[in-house]
Amino acid sequence: MPALPPSVPLSWYLTLSLILFVLGIAGFLFRRNIITVFMSIELMLNAVNLSFITFSYKLKQVDGHIFAFFVMVVAAAEAAVGLAIILTVFKNRQTLEIDELSSLKN
Amino acid sequence: MQLWLIPLLPLAGFAVNGLFGRRLPKAAINAVAVGSVLLSFLWVLKTLSALGVFGGGNPLEQAYIEHYYTWIQSGTLNIGVDFAIDRLTAVMLMIVTGVGFLIHVYSVGYMAHEGGYYRFFAYLNLFMFFMLVLVLGANYLLLFVGWEGVGLCSYLLVGFYFTEKFATDAGNKAFIVNRIGDFGFSLAVFLIVMHFGSLDFATVFGKIQGMPVESSAGWMTAIALLLFVGATGKSAQIPLYVWLPDAMAGPTPVSALIHAATMVTAGVYMVTRSSAIFLHAHGALEVVAIIGLATAFFSATVGLAQTDIKKVYAYSTVSQLGYMFLGLGTGAFSAGIFHVMTHAFFKALLFLGAGSLIHAMSGEQDLRKMGGLRKYTPITFWTLLCASLAISGFPGLSGYFSKDAILASAYDYAPWMYWVGVFTAGMTAFYVFRAFFLAFFGEPRWKAAEHHADGHSKPDAHGHGADAHGHGAPHESPPSMWIPLAVLAVFSVIGGYINIPRWLEPMFKLPEEAPGIPWTALVSVAAGLIGIALAAWFYLIAPALPEELARSFSTPYRWIYNKYFVDEFYSAMVVEPVVDGSRSLLWRIVDVGSIDGIVNGTGKTARNIGGILKRLQSGSIRSYAAWVVLGSILVIVAITMAGGVR
Numbered sequence: 001m002p003a004l005p006p007s008v009p010l011s012w013y014l015t016l017s018l019i020l021f022v023l024g025i026a027g028f029l030f031r032r033n034i035i036t037v038f039m040s041i042e043l044m045l046n047a048v049n050l051s052f053i054t055f056s057y058k059l060k061q062v063d064g065h066i067f068a069f070f071v072m073v074v075a076a077a078e079a080a081v082g083l084a085i086i087l088t089v090f091k092n093r094q095t096l097e098i099d100e101l102s103s104l105k106n
Numbered sequence: 107m108q109l110w111l112i113p114l115l116p117l118a119g120f121a122v123n124g125l126f127g128r129r130l131p132k133a134a135i136n137a138v139a140v141g142s143v144l145l146s147f148l149w150v151l152k153t154l155s156a157l158g159v160f161g162g163g164n165p166l167e168q169a170y171i172e173h174y175y176t177w178i179q180s181g182t183l184n185i186g187v188d189f190a191i192d193r194l195t196a197v198m199l200m201i202v203t204g205v206g207f208l209i210h211v212y213s214v215g216y217m218a219h220e221g222g223y224y225r226f227f228a229y230l231n232l233f234m235f236f237m238l239v240l241v242l243g244a245n246y247l248l249l250f251v252g253w254e255g256v257g258l259c260s261y262l263l264v265g266f267y268f269t270e271k272f273a274t275d276a277g278n279k280a281f282i283v284n285r286i287g288d289f290g291f292s293l294a295v296f297l298i299v300m301h302f303g304s305l306d307f308a309t310v311f312g313k314i315q316g317m318p319v320e321s322s323a324g325w326m327t328a329i330a331l332l333l334f335v336g337a338t339g340k341s342a343q344i345p346l347y348v349w350l351p352d353a354m355a356g357p358t359p360v361s362a363l364i365h366a367a368t369m370v371t372a373g374v375y376m377v378t379r380s381s382a383i384f385l386h387a388h389g390a391l392e393v394v395a396i397i398g399l400a401t402a403f404f405s406a407t408v409g410l411a412q413t414d415i416k417k418v419y420a421y422s423t424v425s426q427l428g429y430m431f432l433g434l435g436t437g438a439f440s441a442g443i444f445h446v447m448t449h450a451f452f453k454a455l456l457f458l459g460a461g462s463l464i465h466a467m468s469g470e471q472d473l474r475k476m477g478g479l480r481k482y483t484p485i486t487f488w489t490l491l492c493a494s495l496a497i498s499g500f501p502g503l504s505g506y507f508s509k510d511a512i513l514a515s516a517y518d519y520a521p522w523m524y525w526v527g528v529f530t531a532g533m534t535a536f537y538v539f540r541a542f543f544l545a546f547f548g549e550p551r552w553k554a555a556e557h558h559a560d561g562h563s564k565p566d567a568h569g570h571g572a573d574a575h576g577h578g579a580p581h582e583s584p585p586s587m588w589i590p591l592a593v594l595a596v597f598s599v600i601g602g603y604i605n606i607p608r609w610l611e612p613m614f615k616l617p618e619e620a621p622g623i624p625w626t627a628l629v630s631v632a633a634g635l636i637g638i639a640l641a642a643w644f645y646l647i648a649p650a651l652p653e654e655l656a657r658s659f660s661t662p663y664r665w666i667y668n669k670y671f672v673d674e675f676y677s678a679m680v681v682e683p684v685v686d687g688s689r690s691l692l693w694r695i696v697d698v699g700s701i702d703g704i705v706n707g708t709g710k711t712a713r714n715i716g717g718i719l720k721r722l723q724s725g726s727i728r729s730y731a732a733w734v735v736l737g738s739i740l741v742i743v744a745i746t747m748a749g750g751v752r
Contacts, residue, residue, distance in 0.1 A: 028731055098727055 013054040020047035034089070034096040038082055045075045107153055109172045109189040109242060112199070115146040116234035123231065127224025139227035140210045143234055147203035154196055166193050167612055169308065171244055178247075185305055190244035193610050197443055198241040198375055201450045205367045206234050208590040212458050213359040215586035216465060226266060226357065233259035237368050241375060245305040246295050249376065253291065253340065256369045257284045263364060264356040276355040283349040287339015291376075294332035301325060311382040320387050330383050330390030333376065334397075341373025343431060344401045347424050348673055354416040358461030361416060366423050366457050367450035374430045374446050378439045381614065385437075395435025395516075399523050402428030404670070406533040410540070411656075411666040414471050415460045418541045422497065423453055425534060429512055432527060438515030440614040444606035445512055448504035451601045452496040455594040456538070459490035462587055463545055466580035467552065473541055478550035482580040485588045487546050489595040494542045496598040498535035498634040507602030510627040517626050518617065524626065528633045535637025543645040552580075 020043055027040030049068045056064025090096055119142030127135055158165035169192035178185040191199070210230065217226055233256060240252025257280075265277025295305065302310045320326045337343065342350035353365050364370070377384060377394065384391050402425045409421035426449050433442035464471055466483050480487040496503040499510070509531060517524035582588065607616055644652050656663040665671070722733070745751060 025735055029728055029735065101727070 017047045017051040034098050113235045113238035115142045116231040120228050120231040123224050124228035135224050136214050143207045143210050147207045150199045150203045188244035189242040205450050209363040212590040215584045229262045263360040264353045273355040276352040280349040280353050284339045287336045290332045290335025294329050297329045314382045327387040327390045330387040337373030341370050341427050342424050351420040354420050362454045362457035366453040371446045381439045398428045398431025402530045406530045408669045409537040419456050433512035436515040436519035440607035440610040441511035445508035448508040448601045452493040452598040455493035462486040462583045473544040476545045477548045480546040483582045489591040492595040492598045494538045504601030528630050531630050532633035532637040535634040536641045539638045539641035
């Protein structure tokens with residue numbers, strides 16, 4: 001594995017991960033389209049993946065990679081299921097506005 | 107020897123009649139009910155003869171014990187299901203199964219027109235089972251099982267006419283009053299376990315042998331007195347006797363079997379069985395004698411003025427039970443048991459005869475509405491005459507021997523007790539013959555048409571005036587009823603020659619006997635004869651006299667007639683405070699206030715908390731997400747503040 005340029009310190013990776021994660025949270029909280037929310041979740045997952053990989057590299061351990069793969073597998077499965085649910089919701093409700101999908105309340 | 111068969115046969119009869127009796131024809135119910143008791147009686151005879159009781163020699167010096175299995179094992183306490191026969195049990199077995207069988211036969215005739223026929227016989231068989239367990243049990247716990255069981259059956263049978271309120275009330279009264287006594291009994295059993303570490307009669311009495319006699323009050327006296335509290339409940343002694351007269355609401359055979367011949371003598375049996383304890387606690391023994399004497403005297407006075415024939419005999423039963431306890435208390439245990447036996451004969455006969463009269467009168471129990479019946483019911487007349495003479499202590503009849511034995515013992519103990527006893531014997535003769543004369547002699551005070559009409563309204567509800575019988579006049583009972591009467595009459599006459607005190611001598615020492623007839627016996631016989639003569643004078647020769655006497659002694663008469671207002675007294679002193687306390691304190695304050703308050707408060711609190719928490723469940727997914735974020739930030743902050751993960 002080629003070594004990283006020494007000019008890129010660890011904190012940059014982590015900061016990037018944090019920025020991506022906060023963006024994911026913000027998207028998750030403030031966007032109303034369900035697909036955007038879904039994409040925000042993916043963004044958060046990948047932000048976490050990034051920090052896993054970073055630490056794995058830094059600590060010279062393979063655990064982080066394994067975790068990252070697991071997260072990808074779960075994310076793929078979740079994407080499949082989630083998109084299916086979204087399609088069904090749209091078929092039934094003709095809307096993807098997340099605030100209108102609150103029929104559990106009342 | 108298969109002792110277990112003796113109680114189990116009636117239990118089987120109970121099971122068959124209780125489970126399938128509704129669908130069985132009457133003949134089958136009769137066969138099962140009477141047959142099971144007959145078999146049980148025969149098995150008693152076979153067992154006793156196998157033990158050599160009917161041969162010569164000296165059988166049953168030691169108790170014959172059969173151990174079946176260990177029932178309770180707890181620490182060093184070991185309670186088995188054991189049955190035992192000794193001489194005392196043998197006597198009780200003969201009484202219970204013998205008289206019980208006769209009364210079963212009688213019931214077939216008496217209950218023939220009643221509803222709930224199978225139910226009646228099922229209960230009666232169940233009673234036989236428990237009574238036999240009671241006398242056969244070889245430890246206090248089995249005795250207690252039988253004791254409670256007969257109490258249950260008594261309750262069921264007193265309340266047999268459960269559509270009538272007074273019958274269910276009487277059943278409840280019998281049951282509740284007995285609870286007081288049983289509470290004392292169970293405390294006594296606990297004390298016995300505490301002090302002897304065992305409940306087996308053999309072990310307990312064996313340990314007592316070596317102990318000193320208690321002169322002042324101690325735990326032995328406590329045990330004896332608590333046992334006696336149990337006996338006062340079951341055997342209807344002062345102050346717990348009040349249930350027995352009311353128990354006459356049950357069918358007459360029940361009164362004869364349970365409330366005269368067998369169950370009410372369970373207390374006498376239990377005290378006799380525990381004689382070792384009582385003999386080591388002389389204070390308790392004196393209490394037994396005094397309570398017995400007081401009961402005998404007071405209930406005899408009440409019996410003088412009762413107008414219901416069954417009530418007369420009921421108070422007579424209480425009085426005779428008092429005699430038995432007088433005998434036990436003065437140390438003549440065998441005389442007490444002797445009187446149990448003779449009393450079983452003549453009192454069962456009195457009740458069955460009364461039942462026969464009630465049957466003849468189609469449900470009428472009021473002596474004032476009888477009269478002149480001897481022409482119509484000759485067999486009942488002669489058998490009741492035997493019983494009345496026997497209970498009055500007429501020389502040569504059974505009551506004479508047993509009562510004399512008790513009175514002689516009372517004289518040795520304290521002469522004043524003897525004199526009260528003699529006076530009571532006079533009253534006994536008087537009220538029994540008062541009932542006898544009122545029922546059989548004089549002008550008929552009934553009208554042939556009238557007693558049909560109210561036949562069904564009477565307590566015993568033994569009316570069949572409206573059914574197929576349709577006689578105009580009173581009639582003699584069917585053979586199934588008068589044959590038991592005749593057999594019991596024979597035993598009432600000759601029962602005294604079965605020398606129970608001699609038979610029980612290995613267990614209870616007999617006093618030295620002077621040769622010839624002691625003067626004490628002559629005096630009590632004279633008292634009985636005077637009582638009979640007075641009754642004859644009052645109710646045969648000068649029928650107007652009792653009215654006048656009642657008028658001139660109106661205050662004492664009113665007290666006697668109203669049974670000294672004891673029921674009213676108990677009602678005011680015990681029942682009403684309990685009811686009022688339950689209503690105002692237990693119901694309104696404890697139940698509604700505390701218990702309901704706690705339960706409802708719990709529910710209300712949960713609802714309130716839920717009401718607050720439900721706002722979190724907004725249904726909006728994004729607010730959930732915000733909470734998740736907030737929460738995770740909080741967790742991270744908390745962990746950081748605590749120093750981070752190491």
